[in-house]
Amino acid sequence: MSEASAVAFECEVRLKIGELEVPQTAKTRLRRPNLARLELSGAGQDALIVLDGTSTWHYAKASKEYFQSKQRSTTKLEQYGAGPAASLFFEKGARSLLPYLSDATVTTERLGDEECSVVTWKVGAEVTSLWIHGDRLRRYRTTRSIAQQKFEQTFKYGKFDLAPTLADDSFTFTPPKGAHPIEQGGDDELLALGAPAPDFSATAPDGKVRKLSESSGRPVLLTFWFYG
Amino acid sequence: MHQELAKRGVEMLAVDFGDKAETIAAYFKKERFEMTPLQQEGDEVSRAFGVQTYPTNYLLDASGKVAWRMVGFDEAAFRAVLDKVAPER
Numbered sequence: 001m002s003e004a005s006a007v008a009f010e011c012e013v014r015l016k017i018g019e020l021e022v023p024q025t026a027k028t029r030l031r032r033p034n035l036a037r038l039e040l041s042g043a044g045q046d047a048l049i050v051l052d053g054t055s056t057w058h059y060a061k062a063s064k065e066y067f068q069s070k071q072r073s074t075t076k077l078e079q080y081g082a083g084p085a086a087s088l089f090f091e092k093g094a095r096s097l098l099p100y101l102s103d104a105t106v107t108t109e110r111l112g113d114e115e116c117s118v119v120t121w122k123v124g125a126e127v128t129s130l131w132i133h134g135d136r137l138r139r140y141r142t143t144r145s146i147a148q149q150k151f152e153q154t155f156k157y158g159k160f161d162l163a164p165t166l167a168d169d170s171f172t173f174t175p176p177k178g179a180h181p182i183e184q185g186g187d188d189e190l191l192a193l194g195a196p197a198p199d200f201s202a203t204a205p206d207g208k209v210r211k212l213s214e215s216s217g218r219p220v221l222l223t224f225w226f227y228g
Numbered sequence: 229m230h231q232e233l234a235k236r237g238v239e240m241l242a243v244d245f246g247d248k249a250e251t252i253a254a255y256f257k258k259e260r261f262e263m264t265p266l267q268q269e270g271d272e273v274s275r276a277f278g279v280q281t282y283p284t285n286y287l288l289d290a291s292g293k294v295a296w297r298m299v300g301f302d303e304a305a306f307r308a309v310l311d312k313v314a315p316e317r
Contacts, residue, residue: 123304189278190286191294197286200273202243202266205253210266212292215239219295219314222286223263224279226245227255 006031007089008164009157013081016152026081029164030089034074035171040081049080050173057173065182066175070189083140083155084130111138136160197222229303230262236314238287241266243273245282289313 008029015022024042036051046061051071059066077086104121114133121128131139140155175181191197197220199213212220233240240263244252252265268274277286287296287309296309 123307126303128304189280190284190297190299191278193294193296195294197288197292197294198276200268200276202241202268202273203249204264204266205249205256210241210264212241215241216292217290218237218239219290220239220241220286220288220292221233221263222277222288223240223242223283224245224274224277224285225242225283227247227251 004162006162006164006166007085008161008166009085009159011081011083011085011158012154012156013083014152014154014156016150016154018149024081026083028077028082028086029166029170030074030077030082030086031166031171032090034071034090036074036077036082036086037170038077038080038082048173049077050171051077052171052173055173059173059176059179064176064179066173066179067182068173083157085137085140085155085157085160088137114138233310233314234262236310236316238310238314240264243268245271245274245279287313 006029008027011026011028013024013026015024022043024040024045027039027041029037034051034053036049038047038049040047040049044062048057048059048061050057051074054071056069056071056076057066058069074086074090078084104119107118107120109116109118109131111131111133116131116133116138119130119132126142126144128142129140130137136157138157140157141152143150143152145151197212199211201209201211204210212222230240240261242256242261242263242265244265244267247267249267252267256263256265274280277284281299283301284299285297285301285306286294287306289295290313295313296306298305
């Protein structure tokens with residue numbers, strides 16, 4: 001897969017939360033270094049996602065709404081439905097897994113008529129398995145339990161086309177007729193890696209004012225959240 | 229997770245957006261988090277860190293530089309960086 005300049009594949013994505021199942025199909029086309037087109041269907045959430053190199057476009061078919069956000073990386077494709085294949089294709093993401101692979105177990109399992117190696121590892125409460133046949137990723141599953149609720153996400157990959165015929169406009173987004181843009185607040189302009197964090201003051205429940213700089217010399221996990 | 233981070237010497241600050249102080253205090257008391265909840269003025273801290281989606285997490289190294297950040301939380305990615313920033317003691 002690493003030799004090809006482009007790849008096309010279909011993937012069945014199934015999210016299971018407890019007894020609830022959300023099945024979707026993702027038709028994905030990727031081209032180095034950073035272009036992508038994903039057509040998602042199923043679960044009443046048909047959508048088109050295009051990464052054109054500078055922007056990420058989301059179009060929801062049912063509501064005919066679309067929004068544009070700045071394209072920062074290809075890593076979000078993993079959440080959008082391309083799964084780890086996108087990260088591996090763009091050569092990102094695999095490195096962070098390496099420390100865990102030494103603890104992985106490898107078994108074999110037959111998927112259809114393919115004999116697969118199944119690599120499984122655990123990080124905290126999350127169990128991940130990869131099914132590999134030859135040099136191809138066939139399936140990916142990650143399972144975690146949060147507050148006794150079980151979340152399971154499975155990606156089943158179809159054949160990878162390493163020399164796909166791609167239309168000229170595969171990686172450009174043209175709003176379909178009748179589509180309208182919406183404001184979108186989710187495109188965060190997070191600080192760059194390595195950037196010094198700005199100091200700030202905020203109030204603890206006991207009324208004391210805390211400054212970030214009081215923690216200097218210690219690593220800090222900073223969580224932005226709200227209860228609602 | 230929080231206890232493990234505390235053992236590794238990681239300070240945990242939870243910057244709230246928009247909740248009342250009582251809500252925050254009650255929630256943290258109930259959940260017994262190791263984190264220190266903090267209330268910001270409006271959204272000034274969120275803005276300084278470019279945060280528009282919640283939760284968003286930053287891991288700062290001991291010199292106060294951004295070692296990792298993420299909208300949401302991916303434990304595997306976090307742990308890979310954590311071992312460098314705050315190795316087990």
